[in-house]
Ligand SMILES: Nc1ncnc2c1ncn2[C@@H]1O[C@H](COP(=O)(O)OP(=O)(O)OP(=O)(O)O)[C@@H](O)[C@H]1O
């Protein structure tokens with residue numbers, strides 16, 4: 001198998017005495033859709049935060065495309081091509097849906113103070129290109145009709161879609177999706193799964209997706225990584241993983257907690 | 258207690274000439290405040306940076322311009338420099354000084370939480386006032402800097418000079434407004450607003466948020482420094498106690514809150530409305546019954562405090578709310594409702610906007 005695009009090696013993150021991530025090790029194959037699953041509080045989101053630079057890990061190593069990115073600040077991780085979404089959508093409520101997406105554009109000269117002062121025409125030209133691109137992405141997630149609404153007018157499910165649209169605007173090589181379908185109604189969730197598949201195919205991105213809903217995850221992913229209590233329990237193809245008795249126990253255990 | 262920006266004399270008001278004098282002075286004062294409030298809008302309105310030491314930047318700009326434009330100190334005064342440079346160079350120097358001060362204050366504090374910077378700026382204002390009034394051979398201590406040259410002084414006769422003063426100050430305000438608008442209603446401003454509303458989102462969108470905050474803080478500081486320089490040459494002499502927190506920080510904050518943080522027109526409107534209230538109250542002093550007339554200066558402080566509370570609780574967006582659209586390069590497709598409708602909406606008590614961004 002080719003070199004994995006992402007390697008997480010013995011990652012650790014503590015919150016006080018709570019070992020949220022406790023030596024998690026797994027890798028993500030290039031071009032795959034990999035699912036990261038596990039019961040509530042298993043440390044999945046904390047893993048994402050450590051990979052994306054929102055949290056500094058207490059130990060371990062994160063390697064992206066063969067390079068050590070452990071502890072880099074979020075914008076540096078973004079620069080390399082790793083783009084994440086949030087489990088709880090973090091849109092900018094007072095801004096239009098369109099500009100929420102445009103914000104994520106890469107290398108925008110209009111975001112440089114001196115360029116705006118001295119060469120506004122360059123900023124304007126790029127802004128137009130970014131606008132077209134953002135509208136195209138919004139169309140893809142069926143939010144284009146809301147492009148000029150303030151984002152606070154969106155419903156919960158639409159916020160999830162906006163979260164996805166914003167991540168796509170970042171032109172990711174590796175897309176980290178944190179429960180994209182949680183709290184979304186089943187019809188929309190089904191559409192999201194289709195969307196994510198289409199995105200993966202069209203854009204040639206690798207996707208690491210945290211999922212709660214077993215059905216969704218099993219249908220979507222090529223590989224599953226199961227976490228409990230900050231550690232990786234098993235890693236493998238969905239049918240194998242879901243038939244694993246340890247995994248079933250971990251899930252049943254969490255269900256009756 | 259001297260009014261920082263109000264050399265307004267109520268005695269003249271009975272005459273037409275007096276009224277004109279007052280109005281011209283008032284407009285000049287408001288223009289200077291307008292520049293300060295625009296600078297605060299960059300820092301707080303767009304970026305969410307809490308600067309409670311606005312007067313420090315203003316003061317540094319005023320003193321820098323004084324030191325650059327005055328002749329060297331004689332036996333009776335002790336201050337450094339005294340380079341006799343042209344006034345516009347003094348203004349530029351004031352802006353640079355304000356920006357450098359922002360850089361120095363921002364470097365250790367801007368990566369910390371919001372409130373650290375707020376506390377630091379309060380301290381800086383107090384320290385600078387103390388240094389200015391007590392340090393030997395620096396800025397003439399409590400005696401202040403006197404006899405500052407005036408812009409285009411030999412252009413017109415003495416009594417007409419006020420028009421020149423008003424004109425140049427208004428032009429400066431207009432240029433600052435255009436600059437601030439050009440840079441904030443842009444993708445750059447969009448990043449600032451994202452940082453203000455949700456720093457995690459801005460970071461996940463690949464923005465180096467500390468660097469952006471620093472840029473906004475320095476730009477604001479430079480504009481405050483420029484305003485201080487304009488003020489210094491307007492009044493002709495400056496001294497440490499004139500730069501009080503009440504006039505240099507609290508009053509501009511009131512203006513921004515009333516006008517509407519995040520809206521550049523709102524910033525100028527706030528300066529006008531609050532300024533009219535503040536500097537206008539002395540005008541009616543004589544018409545008020547006995548004791549009230551004497552206490553008018555106390556009451557206006559009370560009233561303005563109340564005004565701030567009312568706006569924060571019931572009109573948190575101010576008179577002119579910010580637009581959903583940030584970048585001026587985009588078509589203005591979502592026009593806000595007309596002002597009256599917006600005011601009515603606001604009075605119906607829409608929930609306060611969550612600015613904490615947590
Ligand atoms: N910022 C934080 N401060 C303190 N504790 C935290 C923080 N973030 C997460 N935790 C704790 O770390 C553990 C792992 O949380 P995490 O959010 O990573 O779990 P998760 O697997 O994403 O769960 P869920 O499925 O509920 O989203 C939990 O016990 C949680 O309470």
Ligand SMILES: [Mg+2]
Pocket residue numbers: 044045046087
């Ligand atoms: Mg989670």
